[in-house]
Amino acid sequence: MKNSCRRGALLLLCFLLLTSCVHKTIIDEVQIISVLGFDKTDNGYHGISMFADYKKSELGDNFLLEADGKRARIILSKMSDASSRPISIAKLKVMIVGERFAREGINQFSETICIDPKVSSNVYMVISEAPMIDIFTMIQARDPEHLENLLTQTMENGNFPTGNMHYYLKNYFSKGQDSSLPIIDVGPQQRVSFSGYGIFKRDQLKMKINYVESFLFKLMLGDHIYGVYPADIMKGGAKKEIVFHCMSGGLKQKYYAKDHVRYVVRVKGFFQDYPENMFTSDNQMLIQELEHNLEQQLDKLVRSFQKAKLDPIGFGNFVRQHQRDWNADTFYEQVYPNMKVDIEVKVDMQETDQSGKNSEGI
C-alpha cells in the first residue's frame, strides 16, 4: 500500500515535470493569423499578414501586419513585435506568394510554414499577380474567412483543380510530377479573382496557363472533374460558342511504351446557352464537335508543357509505374519532350438545358 502510494506520487511528479514542456497559447491571448503573404522586394522580402480580432464581434475585424526581412521567421517575429499580442500561424488558411518571389523560388519560406506541426497541410497556397498590398486591402474589407471560402468554393464548383500545400509538397518532393498553384489577381468590383494557374519547376514559377486552360488541366489531372467550358463550334462556316457544363468524369491512362501513353478522358455533363439556330436536336453534332475541340485543346496544352519541359500532369509518375529503371533526369531530358500522348475525349450527355429547346416544335 505504502509502496504503491510512493510509486503513484513519483509518477505524478514525473508528469508534473512535463508541464514545463508545453507552451501555453490561450486562444484569446494570441493573434490568429489566417492569411500570410510574402513577396520579394529589392533588398529582401516583404511579408503581410492578416488576423481577425474577434473581441468586438463574433464576425471579427481584420487587421494587417507588415514587416520586412530576409527570413520567414524574422518577418513573423517582426510582425509579432508590432502587435499587442503574440502572433500564431497555427490556424493559417491561405499563404499568398508574390509572382516575383515565385519566379525566384519559394522553398525557403514554404518550408518554414510546412515544417511547423501546428500548421495544417490544407493551407491553400496561391500566387498573386497583383501587388500583395492590393490583395490584402481587398480581403481585409471582407469577412476573415473570405479568401479561404473563395478558394474552397472555386476548387469544388469552378474550373480550378484542387491544390493546397499538401499537393504542392507532394509534387515538390516527387520526381515524376511538377507542382502547380492557382494564380489570383484583382478582379472587377475590387474582388479577388482567379486568373489562371501557375506551373512550377521545383519551387520556381515557370509558366502560367489561363482560365480555360485550367479546366483542361483539371481534366488531365483526372480528379474531381467539374467545371464550365466554353467550346468553339463550327457550324455553317461560322464559329460559335456554346457552354459545356461538366458535372463529373473520369480519366483512364494506358501505357504503350516509355514514350507513348494514352489518356482517355470521359466527361459527363450538358450544354448550356445554345447559340442561335442550335437546338437540342443538334446534340449529336455538338458532342462530336466538342470531343474534337477538347482533344485538340488538350493536345495543345500537353504540347506546351512538353515544350517547356514541365510535367504538372504527372506523366513521369505514370511512366515510372510501368518502368523499372526509370530515371527522372533522363526521362525529362530525352524522353518527355518528344513523348507521344494520345488523347481521347468521350462526352456523355447527362441532362438537357432549357435554352436548347426547339421553339418550332412547340
Add this chain to the structure above:
Amino acid sequence: MTNQVIEPISEKMKNLDELICFFKKSSDYHHFSPIHKEDEIEISYYRTLVNQETLNQYVIPVFQYVEGKHPQLEDLMRHLPFNDMELTTDLATIEKKITGGFIMIRLLKNRSKVLMVNVRDNKSGYRQSNETDNEFSVIGPKIGFVENLDTNIGLIRHKLTDSRAVFKEITIGNMSKTRVCLLYLEGITNPEYVNTAIQRLESFSLDVVFDSSLVDQIISDNGNSPFPQFLSTERVDRVTFAVINGQVAILADGSPYVFTGPSSLNDFFISPEDYYMPWVVGSFFRIIRLLGVVFSLFASAMYVALMTYHFEVIPDGLIGPLISARAFVPFTPLLEVIFLEITIEVLREAGARLPTKIGSTLGVVGGIVIGQAAVEAALTSNILLIIVALSALTSFTTPIFKMSNTVRLLRFPIILAAACWGGLGILIMFILILGHLMKLESLGSPYLAPFYPTRPKYWADTIIRPSYRWTWKRNGTIRPIQDVRYVPKSQENPDHEK
C-alpha cells in the same frame, strides 16, 4: 483493549438481578409483576421495542389465566401463542434478546431461568411508502425496498418464487446487531462468490451498521477506488435481475438499499427500463447514456485543453464565437471552468440537502439566474456555461447514483490534467483511469468484464440491449453454474430450428 469495547455488558454481570438492575437505568425499561400476588411472576422488557397491543392481547391474559395455579415456565410456554420463545439461563442470550425486542418472564421460585418471548414490534417507525423515488422509471414496477429487512426479503420472494433462492443471515455490528442477509440462487450462483462474500462479511466488525453502503464499502475489493464495486439499488426488479444472472445480493436491516455483486462497469449504466422497452429503443437510450458519460467526463476538460493549448483544432466557424464570448473574461480557461464546475456542484449539493420543494426552486434560481448573471458579469463565457451545464446534466443520466457521483468527481482530475498538459493530459488521465479499471475487481471478478479480459462471446448485453431472443444465456464472465436462463421461442419449436 479492543475486546473491552465489543464485550457485551452481561460478561461483567454476576447474576441476572444485577443485569436487570443495569437495564433499569433506562427509563423505557419496564419491570413489573402482572399478577397481584407480587412475587410469583415478573416480566420485563423495553417498552419502546415491543408491540404493546400484542403484549396486552396475548401475553397478559395468559398470566391472568394461570393466576394462582403456580405455573412453571414450561406451562406458560404452552399457553403463550408465540413461536419464537426460548428458555434460557445464559446472561449473554438474555441481554441480546431483551435488546432485540423480547420480553423476559421470570418466576420467583426459579430466579436464574427465564422465558424469552418475541413480541418485537416490526412495523413501528417504518415508512409505508415504498416507491422507487431515487431510481424512478416510467415503465415497469415502482415498488422499492424499505428499511425493514423482512419486508425486503418478502418483496424479493414475491418476485422470485423459487426455492433455490437462499437467504443467509449474518449479524453485524456489536451495538446495532444488524441482520445482514446474503441472497443467492443455489445451483446457479457460483459458490465461489457466495463463500467470498460470507467470508468478507464475517471478517470485519462495526459498531452500528447505519446503512448497507457501509458494508458495501468495507467488503469491496479496493476501498480506495472512486468506483463503486457493488451495484446498490432500491429497485426490487434490479436485484432480482442481478440474482438470476448469477450474482449475489446483500441486504441489511434498516437500509432500503440492497447491493449486488460481482458487478462490472457496464452494469452501472444499465437501467431496468432498457428491458421494458422494445430492444431498439432500449439500446438507443443505453447508447445515449454511455455517450453522456463520455461527454460528462471529457467535455469541460476538452474546453480547457483546446482553449489553452490547441486552438488550431477548433473549427473556423467556432473560433469567432469562442473568442468573443471570452473577450471580457479575465480568467484563464482553467479558472473559468473550475469556477463553474464548483458552482454546479454546490448547487447540486444544496439541492440535495434542502427539502424537495425548496430544492427545485433553488435549481431554477441557481441554474438560470446565477448562470446568466455570471456570464453578464464576465466571470465565464456563455459557451462554457452550456458545456458545463450539459456535462452536469449528462452525469445525471447514469442510473446508479454512486456511479454518477464517481463520474462527476473524475471530471476534476481530468480538467486539471488538461490544464497542465492539454490533450496529452486528457490522454494520461484516461489511461490512468483505464489502468485502474483493468486492475479493479468486484468480489474477485474483473470489473471491466467482458471487455477486459476480452470475451466477445458475452458482449451481447453490454452496449446495446439485444432482443430477448438472444439473451437466454447468462453472462459467462461471472461463471454461473447453470448457463441457460430460459428457452427462447425458436428453440422450443423444432420447426424454427432450420
